[in-house]
Amino acid sequence: MATVGDPPRRRPPPGPARILAVRCPRWPVRSLGTDERGPVAVVAGGSVVAASAGAAAAGVRPGLRRRDAEVCCPDLVVLARDVAAEREAFEPVLSALETFGVPVTVRAPGWAALSVRGPARRHGGEAGLAAAVDAVLGRLGPPGRGRRGATGGRAGQPDARERWWRIGVADGHLAAGLAAWRRLVVPAGGTAAFLAPLPVELLGDPALAEMLRRLGLETIGAFAQLDQGVVGARFGRGALALHAVAAGREAVGPAGRPPQPPAQVERRLDPPTGQLETALFVARGLADELVGSLRRRGLACRLLAVEVELADGRRLERRWSGTGSASPPLVAERLRAQLESLGRHPGSPGVAEPDGAAGGELAAVRLVALEAVPDGGDQRSLWGRQRTADDERVARAVARLDGLLGPGAVWRVASGGGRGPAERACRFRFDEPPPGPLAPAPWPGRLPAPSPAVVPVTPVPAALVDAAGAPVRVDGRGALSAPPAGVALGAGPTRAVRGYAGPFPADERWWEPGDHRRRARLQVVVAGGAAYLLALERGAWSLEGTYD
Amino acid sequence: MAAPDLADPGRADPRLAAPAPAPAPSSAPGSAGPALRRPVAELAARLRPSTLAGDDLLAADEALAGLLGGPGLRRGSTVVVDGAAGAGATSLLLRLLAAPTTAGAWCALVGLPTAGIVAAEELGVALDRLLLVPEPGGRLAAVVAALLEGCDLVVAHPGGAVSPREAARLSARARERRAVLVAASAAVGAAGVDPEPVARRGGWPGTADVVLESLAASWVGIGTGTGRLVAHGIEVLARHPRHAPGAPRQLLWLQEHPGTTTPDGPALDGRMPTGGRLLGQATG
Numbered sequence: 001m002a003t004v005g006d007p008p009r010r011r012p013p014p015g016p017a018r019i020l021a022v023r024c025p026r027w028p029v030r031s032l033g034t035d036e037r038g039p040v041a042v043v044a045g046g047s048v049v050a051a052s053a054g055a056a057a058a059g060v061r062p063g064l065r066r067r068d069a070e071v072c073c074p075d076l077v078v079l080a081r082d083v084a085a086e087r088e089a090f091e092p093v094l095s096a097l098e099t100f101g102v103p104v105t106v107r108a109p110g111w112a113a114l115s116v117r118g119p120a121r122r123h124g125g126e127a128g129l130a131a132a133v134d135a136v137l138g139r140l141g142p143p144g145r146g147r148r149g150a151t152g153g154r155a156g157q158p159d160a161r162e163r164w165w166r167i168g169v170a171d172g173h174l175a176a177g178l179a180a181w182r183r184l185v186v187p188a189g190g191t192a193a194f195l196a197p198l199p200v201e202l203l204g205d206p207a208l209a210e211m212l213r214r215l216g217l218e219t220i221g222a223f224a225q226l227d228q229g230v231v232g233a234r235f236g237r238g239a240l241a242l243h244a245v246a247a248g249r250e251a252v253g254p255a256g257r258p259p260q261p262p263a264q265v266e267r268r269l270d271p272p273t274g275q276l277e278t279a280l281f282v283a284r285g286l287a288d289e290l291v292g293s294l295r296r297r298g299l300a301c302r303l304l305a306v307e308v309e310l311a312d313g314r315r316l317e318r319r320w321s322g323t324g325s326a327s328p329p330l331v332a333e334r335l336r337a338q339l340e341s342l343g344r345h346p347g348s349p350g351v352a353e354p355d356g357a358a359g360g361e362l363a364a365v366r367l368v369a370l371e372a373v374p375d376g377g378d379q380r381s382l383w384g385r386q387r388t389a390d391d392e393r394v395a396r397a398v399a400r401l402d403g404l405l406g407p408g409a410v411w412r413v414a415s416g417g418g419r420g421p422a423e424r425a426c427r428f429r430f431d432e433p434p435p436g437p438l439a440p441a442p443w444p445g446r447l448p449a450p451s452p453a454v455v456p457v458t459p460v461p462a463a464l465v466d467a468a469g470a471p472v473r474v475d476g477r478g479a480l481s482a483p484p485a486g487v488a489l490g491a492g493p494t495r496a497v498r499g500y501a502g503p504f505p506a507d508e509r510w511w512e513p514g515d516h517r518r519r520a521r522l523q524v525v526v527a528g529g530a531a532y533l534l535a536l537e538r539g540a541w542s543l544e545g546t547y548d
Numbered sequence: 549m550a551a552p553d554l555a556d557p558g559r560a561d562p563r564l565a566a567p568a569p570a571p572a573p574s575s576a577p578g579s580a581g582p583a584l585r586r587p588v589a590e591l592a593a594r595l596r597p598s599t600l601a602g603d604d605l606l607a608a609d610e611a612l613a614g615l616l617g618g619p620g621l622r623r624g625s626t627v628v629v630d631g632a633a634g635a636g637a638t639s640l641l642l643r644l645l646a647a648p649t650t651a652g653a654w655c656a657l658v659g660l661p662t663a664g665i666v667a668a669e670e671l672g673v674a675l676d677r678l679l680l681v682p683e684p685g686g687r688l689a690a691v692v693a694a695l696l697e698g699c700d701l702v703v704a705h706p707g708g709a710v711s712p713r714e715a716a717r718l719s720a721r722a723r724e725r726r727a728v729l730v731a732a733s734a735a736v737g738a739a740g741v742d743p744e745p746v747a748r749r750g751g752w753p754g755t756a757d758v759v760l761e762s763l764a765a766s767w768v769g770i771g772t773g774t775g776r777l778v779a780h781g782i783e784v785l786a787r788h789p790r791h792a793p794g795a796p797r798q799l800l801w802l803q804e805h806p807g808t809t810t811p812d813g814p815a816l817d818g819r820m821p822t823g824g825r826l827l828g829q830a831t832g
Contacts, residue, residue: 393698421666450670451667453667454739456741489741525777548735
């Protein structure tokens with residue numbers, strides 16, 4: 001171990017992992033095996049997801065609405081997005097990367113990454129490794145050709161010599177992905193400097209980017225210079241992780257550590273099975289088990305390793321990132337992909353057939369949660385309650401409403417501290433965690449139950465008059481100037497007061513000079529049985545609630 | 549937990565758990581008239597279908613059982629909550645949500661930005677099972693339809709924005725999804741600032757299985773400058789347009805108050821409960 005003052009030479013300080021990323025630009029289009037020069041766009045949800053080089057030259061950009069894209073480029077060929085096909089077309093790339101002997105992490109179809117540390121030693125450094133990866137991918141041929149029913153015939157043959165992939169090396173996944181865009185090998189420790197001039201949008205969080213732009217922070221470097229504590233307090237936990245990325249310190253910090261004790265589940269199949277259905281069933285059960293055990297510890301899996309072992313001893317481990325990566329249907333889908341990949345591995349004849357692992361029988365499946373994060377926003381069940389099928393149903397209905405009304409139209413409520421009926425109701429969005437339970441505190445001046453069942457959204461001015469028609473006031477000692485005889489709400493008529501109670505004074509935040517409020521509340525029952533809660537502040541009465 | 553006692557009506561049915569009836573006395577058939585009739589009655593009880601329509605219920609407050617004609621809200625039904633301005637229709641609606649949310653059912657309030665959350669909690673609503681869509685814009689029908697897919701009870705406050713056709717379609721959706729649709733009239737959630745337009749704006753343009761109408765409110769505990777509001781009593785009229793011709797009427801006390809029992813009489817009798825004056829009687 002190094003002592004103080006002695007620079008550690010053998011072992012680098014624990015820092016962000018060196019990552020090599022392979023990214024395929026315009027993958028939704030590429031994976032279809034179409035000609036890059038032709039005007040092709042892939043559309044999902046009414047807007048363009050990716051456009052071929054030919055379409056891009058005509059001005060078709062991702063994010064453009066389909067109709068606008070067709071105006072830009074009248075002979076545009078529009079295809080619907082097929083994520084399953086994108087995954088399938090990416091399989092050969094993953095198989096090729098796995099020949100380097102380290103687990104491959106799939107960020108998304110068209111974006112894979114592997115850890116540099118081991119393979120770089122064998123290939124003469126990072127640049128050597130990048131060249132080796134480049135050579136391996138060069139032997140693959142253009143993507144999407146083997147796909148049945150591809151539209152290649154119409155759009156012509158893609159150019160076989162064209163490089164459809166990009167390779168980059170940097171500290172951490174996100175930086176490596178950005179380095180791959182520019183085909184760069186960023187030296188160790190130089191990631192922050194590499195990221196600094198890039199626009200904040202490239203961090204991949206549009207809401208945060210918009211906010212930073214409004215604050216005048218236009219580059220990742222400017223964001224990185226903010227104080228970490230300030231970022232956490234102002235922008236929340238998600239931004240804190242991105243702030244670490246911006247500073248070149250991805251995945252260092254409390255988030256993203258392997259869970260302690262480690263969380264893994266394994267099932268050995270005896271006898272080994274050749275049935276894909278059985279394998280998928282086992283995978284779903286295992287995923288359920290893993291998610292359940294993590295959830296009991298308040299964690300969610302962010303990086304999952306799926307390891308399969310065949311009866312003939314071959315093994316394949318692949319890593320999948322993203323929260324929700326351990327959800328049972330996704331795990332089953334990944335296991336299927338891995339078995340098919342094993343099936344078409346060199347050494348086993350033939351290609352993977354959809355009815356099972358052609359290369360052998362499945363002997364064991366293991367799922368390991370490599371990184372876990374505190375389960376906050378992903379979990380909507382409250383107060384330790386297990387999330388039930390009902391909750392899932394509600395979450396789906398809310399997701400539909402988000403599509404219908406825009407995100408954030410659905411609220412949930414809790415009661416909080418305060419005195420008036422409006423301040424005591426605490427609203428939060430459906431996907432936000434609820435406010436923590438409140439410590440019991442005295443609220444002098446709070447009225448006991450019942451509370452008004454109707455609380456106006458905007459304050460309604462009110463006029464309270466005595467028998468002579470003069471306005472009723474409350475003096476400094478909390479006494480009414482005269483018994484109220486009539487009340488008029490908004491522009492309504494004056495109604496006779498049949499009973500009243502109060503005034504109940506509330507002296508709020510007297511210790512804060514700017515926030516100090518003095519109010520007096522009065523309950524009033526008018527002829528007809530309706531009851532109102534009126535509040536007097538700075539000499540003016542207003543309607544705080546209706547006891548309806 | 550989604551109301552397990554409702555999910556499995558067969559197990560909750562005491563008839564099924566009861567032991568087999570004693571064998572009928574086969575000897576001396578002529579002498580035992582009443583002894584024969586008893587096994588016949590038991591047999592008839594056992595032959596009744598084990599899942600009755602009434603078993604498929606969403607929990608409701610005991611105090612509302614008399615008005616609803618049963619121990620709960622029938623799933624798939626449409627309930628209209630109506631009332632005069634200031635007569636307690638909002639409280640009645642919130643009270644309707646108390647038992648289902650407490651039993652674990654999800655409820656949603658659409659188009660009621662003024663609903664008092666603190667009052668809802670005081671009336672027994674479990675807020676962690678409540679969704680709010682305060683501003684559905686002009687798409688109330690679509691929002692309610694989407695929520696009926698996920699929630700057990702959806703309160704829609706149309707405010708004149710639902711056509712008779714849409715109303716019929718929403719009722720059909722509720723029936724199909726075994727959820728309860730509660731249509732709130734314009735009086736629900738109205739601050740009572742301007743009572744005139746509330747009375748003129750129409751209610752639910754469709755049909756209903758139950759119409760609950762709050763006719764008048766009375767208050768206990770408030771005087772002229774003394775006391776405070778303690779207990780809210782509302783007089784509720786329940787109509788069952790499809791079934792019973794009679795309309796039960798009940799004075800429902802939303803808060804407990806010592807010294808009075810819930811009177812069964814058709815109107816408030818004006819008796820003064822302990823410590824306060826009964827105010828604001830009104831006729832429907």
